[in-house]
Amino acid sequence: MTDQVSGTSILITGGTGSFGSAMARRMLHRGCAEVRVLSRDEAKQDGMRRRFNDDRLRFYLGDVRDPAAVASACRGVEYVFHAAALKQVPSCEFFPVEAVRTNVLGSANVVEAARANGVRTVVCLSTDKAVYPANAMGMSKALMERVAQAYSRGQSTGDTVVCTVRYGNVLCSRGSVVPLFIEQVRNGVPLTVTDPRMTRFLMSMEDAIGLVERAFTFGETGDLFVRKAPASTVDILARAVARLFGVVPVVTTIGARHGEKFHETLVAREELARAEDHGEMFRIPLDAPDLDYHLYFDEGDEGAEPVEPYTSDNAEQLDADAVVKIFHQTPEIRALLEMGGIGG
DSSP, X not given: OHHHHTTOEEEEETTTSHHHHHHHHHHHHTTOSEEEEEESOXXXXXXXXXXXXXXXXXXXXXXXTOHHHHHHHHTTOSEEEEOOXXXXXXXXXXXXXXXXXXXXXXXXXXXXXXXXXXXXXXXXXXXXXXXXXXXXXXXXXXXXXXXXXXXXXXXXXXXXXXXXXXXXXXXXXXXXXXXXXXXXXXXXXXEEESOTTOEEEOBOHHHHHHHHHHHHHHOOTTOEEEEOOOEEEHHHHHHHHHHHTTOOOOEEEOOOOTTOOSSOEEEOHHHHTTOEEOSSEEEEOOSSOSOOTHHHHXXXXXXXXXXXXXXXXXXXXXXXXXXXXXXXXXXXHHHHHHTTGGGO
16 A cells, blocks of 8 residues: 555545544555645644644645535545544434534535545545444444445446445544543543443454555445454453553443444444455445346345344454453553553
8 A cells, every 4th residue: 555645645534533643644654745634623633733743744624514625625635534523422312413414414525525526535434333323323324335335336437436444443532432441440430331241342543544444455436344353341341441550440330321232233234145255354345336226126136145244242252351452452552551550
């Protein structure tokens, strides 16, 4: 991928977030001539500007909801990583129309601006919550995936390639539960879990970036790439955080929250039936490659065999020792430990 991005201009929407910051650093390291960040938070942009201190990093203040702002940021860009989204489940539950405006219509703006400006490739970031969604955030991200697929069905040869990646919980990313547990341990208060039997996928930021790079390098339009990941119960996750910082865990169960699933799903059974297994990930090619309606009404697959979805319940299950080992390999958590553990 180094030769592919060297000397090019790249846009990251939502680039001041956890993924965007990590991806910007990776792209600069690999020789990009310019990395643009489109976001609506000038304070975060200023902080990122100071941290990076790199003239190749350019900031565009704007919102993906605004087609003109997206079009301006896409002008002269070869590649786009679309990470801008409303990600908090409660926020999207309380304001579902806002989730649609950002996650669905904003994504459509990104795809259209990329096409109009001759962008080579767009990679859209999705989440396990988009599979069999139980909340507005997941529903809006599922529709984002459909936006990418609908564009790809009508695409002509030589047009912008639009593909999607889907992954689970990224450790220490904004909105994940691990930073909450770390804060609770550092403050000496009980760790709050919804239901100790709930399971969640675990993935490092490095894994997430690797998945995006795979899609970016090898993806064809309409492709969906899904990273395989181990999982653990929420109880094991909380106790692993406590063990990491050398404290005896005190865990309080608060009960499942509205819109929260007991187990997450990374690949639906319908997708697995046509997925390609690439070892560390699945590639799911575009279904129904044209706008022929009879494929939906008049034809089916008589030989289709039922398969189980790929969930955080049937994925590889980690014990506390294995989770602690992953924590030690996570730069953000190592940084906290180097700062002096819970006493910092």
